[in-house]
Amino acid sequence: MCGIVGYVGGREAAGVILDGLGRLEYRGYDSAGLAVKGFGSDGKLRAVKRAGKLSVLRDAVAAGLPAGCVGLGHTRWATHGRPNDVNAHPHLSEDGRLAVIHNGIIENYVELREELAGRGHVFVSETDTEVLVHLMEEAYEATSHDLATAVRACLARVSGAYALVVAHAEHDALVAARNTSPLVIGLGSQENYLASDVPALLPYTRDVIYLLDGDVAELGRDGVVITNLQGVPQARETNRVEWDAEAAEKGGYEHYMLKEIYEQPTVLQNTLFGRFTHGGLDVELGLDLDPTTIDRVVITAAGTASYAGEVGRTLLRRLARLDTVVEVASEFRYSEPVVDERTLCIVVSQSGETIDTLEAMREAKRRGARTLAILNAKGSSISREADDVLYIHAGPEIGVASTKAYLGMVAAFALLSFWFARERGYMDDDAAREYVRALRELPGQVERVLQVREHVAQIAEQIKGARSSLFLGRGINAATALEGALKLKEISYVHAEAYPMGEMKHGPIALVDRDLPVVAVATNSPLYDKTVSNLQEVRARDGRLVVVADEDDTKIGQHAEFVIPVPRTLELLSPVVNVVPLQLLAYEVARALGRDIDQPRNLAKSVTVE
Numbered sequence: 001m002c003g004i005v006g007y008v009g010g011r012e013a014a015g016v017i018l019d020g021l022g023r024l025e026y027r028g029y030d031s032a033g034l035a036v037k038g039f040g041s042d043g044k045l046r047a048v049k050r051a052g053k054l055s056v057l058r059d060a061v062a063a064g065l066p067a068g069c070v071g072l073g074h075t076r077w078a079t080h081g082r083p084n085d086v087n088a089h090p091h092l093s094e095d096g097r098l099a100v101i102h103n104g105i106i107e108n109y110v111e112l113r114e115e116l117a118g119r120g121h122v123f124v125s126e127t128d129t130e131v132l133v134h135l136m137e138e139a140y141e142a143t144s145h146d147l148a149t150a151v152r153a154c155l156a157r158v159s160g161a162y163a164l165v166v167a168h169a170e171h172d173a174l175v176a177a178r179n180t181s182p183l184v185i186g187l188g189s190q191e192n193y194l195a196s197d198v199p200a201l202l203p204y205t206r207d208v209i210y211l212l213d214g215d216v217a218e219l220g221r222d223g224v225v226i227t228n229l230q231g232v233p234q235a236r237e238t239n240r241v242e243w244d245a246e247a248a249e250k251g252g253y254e255h256y257m258l259k260e261i262y263e264q265p266t267v268l269q270n271t272l273f274g275r276f277t278h279g280g281l282d283v284e285l286g287l288d289l290d291p292t293t294i295d296r297v298v299i300t301a302a303g304t305a306s307y308a309g310e311v312g313r314t315l316l317r318r319l320a321r322l323d324t325v326v327e328v329a330s331e332f333r334y335s336e337p338v339v340d341e342r343t344l345c346i347v348v349s350q351s352g353e354t355i356d357t358l359e360a361m362r363e364a365k366r367r368g369a370r371t372l373a374i375l376n377a378k379g380s381s382i383s384r385e386a387d388d389v390l391y392i393h394a395g396p397e398i399g400v401a402s403t404k405a406y407l408g409m410v411a412a413f414a415l416l417s418f419w420f421a422r423e424r425g426y427m428d429d430d431a432a433r434e435y436v437r438a439l440r441e442l443p444g445q446v447e448r449v450l451q452v453r454e455h456v457a458q459i460a461e462q463i464k465g466a467r468s469s470l471f472l473g474r475g476i477n478a479a480t481a482l483e484g485a486l487k488l489k490e491i492s493y494v495h496a497e498a499y500p501m502g503e504m505k506h507g508p509i510a511l512v513d514r515d516l517p518v519v520a521v522a523t524n525s526p527l528y529d530k531t532v533s534n535l536q537e538v539r540a541r542d543g544r545l546v547v548v549a550d551e552d553d554t555k556i557g558q559h560a561e562f563v564i565p566v567p568r569t570l571e572l573l574s575p576v577v578n579v580v581p582l583q584l585l586a587y588e589v590a591r592a593l594g595r596d597i598d599q600p601r602n603l604a605k606s607v608t609v610e
């Protein structure tokens with residue numbers, strides 16, 4: 001969730017950049033930097049970068065802004081490499097004449113780094129971004145100093161997500177490129193701008209061009225040229241931004257929650273990609289943990305994070321054959337937990353500040369357990385005390401109802417259980433290949449699920465009057481039902497209860513009548529036939545069935561009033577795609593009821609009291 005600002009024109013670039021980066025503050029960050037050059041100069045770029053908040057960078061240049069009318073700046077939300085001065089962007093070439101800022105993840109950076117180091121390139125940072133600098137430096141020489149061609153040549157070698165901007169001491173222009181991560185050009189008179197988000201541009205211009213995937217743009221003072229990766233010119237329309245600053249922060253979405261739901265493909269890329277090694281057969285999580293020292297796992301967390309833990313439990317049990325339990329954090333500390341030095345206590349938290357979760361982790365530590373935290377926010381209390389931390393890189397989550405953090409947490413468990421499975425010898429190479437292939441498909445699949453929003457809105461219109469509802473799922477998707485019910489309760493204030501589907505006949509089925517919406521997950525699983533029988537039991541009692549099903553399941557429609565199709569994936573990864581329509585359903589019901597979606601009553605984003 002890095003922030004990007006670029007400028008070419010008649011003003012002092014550093015001032016524009018610092019101002020623009022400040023307007024992207026809501027994205028959160030852990031370091032910042034900029035590089036500028038004067039027109040016509042062919043000396044070095046003047047670069048300053050600092051770990052910490054933007055104010056640290058501002059202080060560093062307080063004595064005098066680096067002069068120059070071409071520049072780029074960046075606020076970093078660390079994914080690869082710690083948040084320190086060296087890992088901050090921009091990254092400069094070895095001769096100091098080329099600077100790159102980047103948002104996204106270069107997936108094949110490990111191989112590229114080895115290749116470049118083999119040719120004598122010296123790496124100074126721990127980032128994936130730095131491979132871009134060295135590749136461009138080589139390409140720049142090979143293309144007779146044609147910067148845009150050098151950028152295209154570099155990108156031909158790269159796989160992954162990026163929004164990047166490049167400056168070179170010999171050029172009075174910036175070159176930018178986009179694949180997956182957003183990038184927008186701001187058009188001025190005798191000046192042009194770049195930004196990862198519209199708010200950075202609003203004080204200067206409202207005429208913008210949204211770059212599309214595969215675009216490479218050259219920005220001079222007098223104009224902009226856009227080509228594709230092959231250098232073929234592309235026509236892009238100019239849009240007029242009508243948003244005010246607050247709407248712009250939401251990226252034009254009506255609510256932060258909706259924006260965050262739509263950010264989920266990017267979150268999955270951030271969490272999953274750039275970590276695979278050995279041709280995708282293994283994963284590098286950067287943990288100090290020795291898997292041979294662990295016999296048992298206890299997962300503890302609160303609310304949505306605990307439901308991600310429920311998914312994690314099934315993954316760890318089924319993939320890695322690890323004895324795993326989940327305990328709600330508020331109870332854990334008082335339950336005389338049975339943990340010892342061969343227990344791994346995994347705590348899960350978006351904020352890293354939830355007091356129940358923090359205290360549960362402390363209790364586990366007191367009893368000798370090793371601790372691992374799956375977290376979003378950096379520098380939080382939990383991050384400082386856990387033995388190991390696995391970050392989900394979801395970026396700041398502002399909506400009180402957690403959505404993108406949940407998906408990131410589930411994705412982190414998908415990686416962690418894969419790592420344990422491989423380390424413990426429970427997954428052979430063929431199974432690993434299939435699993436990683438399915439993981440790689442998830443961002444695109446979630447992108448497709450997001451297209452069901454209109455259909456889900458129509459269902460919401462039909463069920464919004466219900467006073468109560470039931471959410472059902474089996475196996476690993478029992479957790480999906482729990483999370484779907486919690487989302488509906490939190491933001492619509494409609495009562496919702498979740499049950500493992502097989503339990504329905506032991507009591508809750510008494511609730512079923514024609515007024516009760518029953519939301520069920522029925523995607524592929526060894527229990528699919530039993531699931532269909534359970535659906536028929538609801539149908540036979542006139543329950544209003546809303547079923548999440550594989551899009552190629554042609555028969556499920558006969559058992560349901562409404563079907564929400566989702567792309568088929570492995571059963572164990574299906575919670576990732578299945579939860580998205582339930583987030584949208586909760587959102588649309590709450591919207592139809594006129595609720596305060598981003599700040600629902602009685603709730604706080606981070607609960608720091610017991």
Ligand code: M6R
Binds near residue numbers: 303604
């Ligand atoms: O910051 P955390 O992940 O530790 O927060 C835990 C819960 O308070 C949180 O998930 C809560 O349940 C959300 N409101 C769910 O949408």
